[in-house]
Each structure stands twice: as C-alpha cells, then as structure tokens.
Amino acid sequence: MLKSIDTKEKILFTASKLVQKQGYHATGLNQIIKESGCPKGSLYYYFPDGKEQLVEEAMFRATEGMRQEMDNLLSAHDNVIDAIDHLFEFYEEIDVKAESDGIPLALIAMETALISERIRIACRDAYTLFISMLADKFVASNWPRQAADEISSLIFAIIQGNGIAAMTQLSNEPFKLAHKQVMEIIRNKEKELDLDEPTGAN
Amino acid sequence: MLKSIDTKEKILFTASKLVQKQGYHATGLNQIIKESGCPKGSLYYYFPDGKEQLVEEAMFRATEGMRQEMDNLLSAHDNVIDAIDHLFEFYEEIDVKAESDGIPLALIAMETALISERIRIACRDAYTLFISMLADKFVASNWPRQAADEISSLIFAIIQGNGIAAMTQLSNEPFKLAHKQVMEIIRNKEKELDLDEPTGAN
Numbered sequence: 001m002l003k004s005i006d007t008k009e010k011i012l013f014t015a016s017k018l019v020q021k022q023g024y025h026a027t028g029l030n031q032i033i034k035e036s037g038c039p040k041g042s043l044y045y046y047f048p049d050g051k052e053q054l055v056e057e058a059m060f061r062a063t064e065g066m067r068q069e070m071d072n073l074l075s076a077h078d079n080v081i082d083a084i085d086h087l088f089e090f091y092e093e094i095d096v097k098a099e100s101d102g103i104p105l106a107l108i109a110m111e112t113a114l115i116s117e118r119i120r121i122a123c124r125d126a127y128t129l130f131i132s133m134l135a136d137k138f139v140a141s142n143w144p145r146q147a148a149d150e151i152s153s154l155i156f157a158i159i160q161g162n163g164i165a166a167m168t169q170l171s172n173e174p175f176k177l178a179h180k181q182v183m184e185i186i187r188n189k190e191k192e193l194d195l196d197e198p199t200g201a202n
Numbered sequence: 203m204l205k206s207i208d209t210k211e212k213i214l215f216t217a218s219k220l221v222q223k224q225g226y227h228a229t230g231l232n233q234i235i236k237e238s239g240c241p242k243g244s245l246y247y248y249f250p251d252g253k254e255q256l257v258e259e260a261m262f263r264a265t266e267g268m269r270q271e272m273d274n275l276l277s278a279h280d281n282v283i284d285a286i287d288h289l290f291e292f293y294e295e296i297d298v299k300a301e302s303d304g305i306p307l308a309l310i311a312m313e314t315a316l317i318s319e320r321i322r323i324a325c326r327d328a329y330t331l332f333i334s335m336l337a338d339k340f341v342a343s344n345w346p347r348q349a350a351d352e353i354s355s356l357i358f359a360i361i362q363g364n365g366i367a368a369m370t371q372l373s374n375e376p377f378k379l380a381h382k383q384v385m386e387i388i389r390n391k392e393k394e395l396d397l398d399e400p401t402g403a404n
Binding site for chain 2: 025185
C-alpha cells in the first residue's frame with residue numbers, strides 16, 4: 001500500500017516540477033515517466049484520463065503549497081500593509097532566471113484556458129482563493145468587504161502583469177516600481193475610505 | 203520573385219496565426235508546413251534556424267500590427283484619458299472565448315523567456331514599445347516624463363494581469379473593474395501632480 005502511494009506521489013511530484021518549469025505543452029507524458037522512474041502502466045493506472053488529469057492534480061497540490069505560503073506570510077503580520085510590503089519584498093528577491101521560480105500558474109492558465117476546462121477551473125479557483133485570502137486580510141484590517149475584494153484583485157493583476165515584465169526583462173526591477181505603486185494605491189484608497197487609522201491597528 | 207515572397211509571407215502568416223492561437227510549444231513545424239501548404243524545403247530555406255527564427259519574425263510582424271492598432275487608437279483622441287477609456291472599452295468587448303483573440307504576447311513571453319533569448323528580446327521590445335507609446339501620449343497631455351513612464355507601465359501590467367483573469371474566468375468582467383480602477387489611479391495621480399486641468403486640453 002505504502003509503495004503504491006509512493007508511486008503516485010512520485011509521478012505527481014515529477015509532473016508538478018516539470019510543468020512548473022516548462023509549462024503544459026512542453027511537458028510530455030514520456031518525460032514524466034522517464035524522470036519519475038515509474039512504469040508507464042502506473043501512470044495510466046493512477047491517472048486514467050492521462051496528462052490533463054495528472055496536471056489537474058498537480059495543480060491542486062501546487063495550489064495547496066502556495067496557499068500555505070500565503071497563509072504563513074499573511075499570518076506573520078497584523079497589518080495588511082506590512083503583509084503586502086513583505087509580499088513584494090519576496091517578489092523583488094525572486095530569481096527570475098531560475099527555471100523553478102517564475103510564474104507557472106499564469107503560464108499554465110494561459111496555455112490551457114481554451115483547451116482544458118478542468119485545468120482552467122483549477123487555475124481560476126487557485127486565483128480566486130489567493131485573492132480572497134488577501135481580501136480577508138484587508139477586511140481584518142477594517143476595510144469594507146467590497147473595497148477589500150476590489151483592491152485584492154487589482155494587486156494580484158499587478159503582480160501577474162509585472163511577473164510577465166520581470167520574465168521578459170530577466171530582471172526584478174518591474175517589481176520594485178510595482179511595490180511603490182501598490183503602496184500608493186492602498187494609501188489613496190485608505191484616505192478615500194477615511195481609514196486614517198493605520199489599517200490593522202485595531 | 204513575387205512567388206517566393208508569397209511563399210515566405212504564407213509561412214509567416216500561418217506561423218503567426220497558429221502561435222497566437224496555440225502558443226509556442228503547441229505549434230509544430232509540421233503543422234505550419236501542412237496548414238500553409240508550402241513545402242518543407244521552403245520553410246528551411248527562408249528560416250534556416252527553424253522554429254525559433256520563424257516565430258521571432260512572426261512576432262516582429264504581430265508587433266507591427268499591434269503598433270499600428272495602438273497608434274490608431276491613441277491618435278483618435280486628443281486626451282490621454284479618453285484614449286485609455288477607449289482602450290479598456292476594447293478589452294471589455296474582446297471575445298475571450300475566441301481562440302484568435304486573447305493575449306498571445308503574454309503567453310509566448312512566458313513560454314520562451316527562459317529558453318529562447320531571441321524571442322524573449324522580441325517580446326520585451328514589443329512591451330517596451332507599447333508602454334512608451336502610451337507614455338508619450340501622457341507626456342503630450344502635460345504629464346512629466348517619469349510619471350508618464352511609471353503610470354504607463356502600471357496600466358500595461360494591469361491589462362496583462364486582467365487578461366489572465368479574463369481567460370481563466372472566460373469572462374470580460376475583470377476588465378470592467380480594471381477600467382474603473384485605472385481611471386481612479388490616473389485621477390489621483392493627476393491631483394498629486396497638480397494637473398487639475400483636464401489632461402490633453404492644452
């Protein structure tokens with residue numbers, strides 16, 4: 001029993017790593033079989049629908065990992081602004097040239113949106129989850145729900161857009177400017193909402 | 203002579219269409235040969251470096267097409283804000299389910315950033331061009347150069363990020379919220395820069 005769990009885990013781990021590095025299309029089942037060292041039969045046994053199912057499950061796993069990281073980051077700060085500062089510091093330091101970093105979710109989302117309903121929904125749900133986690137942190141810092149939802153979706157769009165800029169420039173500079181801009185947007189919105197108290201300082 | 207130009211054009215046109223629809227990895231040379239109806243020999247004659255060179259040239263062509271569209275849009279409005287209003291109206295109406303629309307530049311950029319220096323640079327230069335065209339429009343509307351550059355790069359990031367959101371949700375809703383948010387960001391920046399006059403009304 002343990003052995004079979006190990007085999008499934010090994011296939012998922014390899015698929016997850018390769019898709020993250022190369023994207024959906026560039027990752028073939030044969031490469032997953034070869035690099036995981038598992039027989040072809042196991043792959044079809046655990047993932048009878050093939051690559052689409054395997055990548056969908058790998059996405060669930062990657063989303064769970066990102067959810068935990070996001071949760072750690074948000075929990076480490078009382079104040080939503082400190083948490084966002086920290087989030088951008090993380091992006092400013094990411095190694096954009098490392099194949100294992102980068103923004104795999106955006107790549108997989110765009111590759112598959114029109115060709116796999118299962119993977120599209122897995123990507124959409126991952127984004128919805130991360131945006132709602134950030135929005136909840138704004139609400140916990142006294143922001144009204146709608147403003148919290150809207151600014152969280154804006155911040156995620158800015159992160160995604162600058163991720164593309166960082167990759168094409170092979171530089172973290174885009175995140176530095178974005179960091180400054182996001183802080184300014186938050187402060188302006190706080191003024192407008194009359195949240196003059198530092199958020200989270202309740 | 204005309205015939206050989208036609209063949210090269212036909213190959214480029216087919217490659218451009220397929221890469222835009224499917225991305226870089228999913229588009230094979232054999233498919234390009236088949237759909238263009240051109241012999242394999244012509245493809246290697248005009249593009250001796252193969253797929254990378256072909257996609258790079260297809261990108262140049264796509265960039266020029268987008269440059270013209272952007273130029274038409276910007277020239278149609280004296281005021282930069284009206285032009286941006288118009289730009290977002292365009293995104294709000296795009297058919298996200300149509301395979302020929304969507305945001306191919308972002309997809310190709312992410313697929314190739316780490317594996318093809320030529321295509322990465324073609325993508326980077328395309329983004330730089332579009333951002334600088336928008337920035338020049340801000341400058342023409344009396345914005346200082348640095349503020350114009352910064353807000354243009356922010357607006358492009360917001361468009362890219364919401365493009366991903368629109369694709370995963372198969373909906374234009376993300377662009378509607380982004381439209382409202384971008385207008386608010388511009389107005390706040392105008393106040394800060396003390397550009398109380400409607401921009402472009404000089």
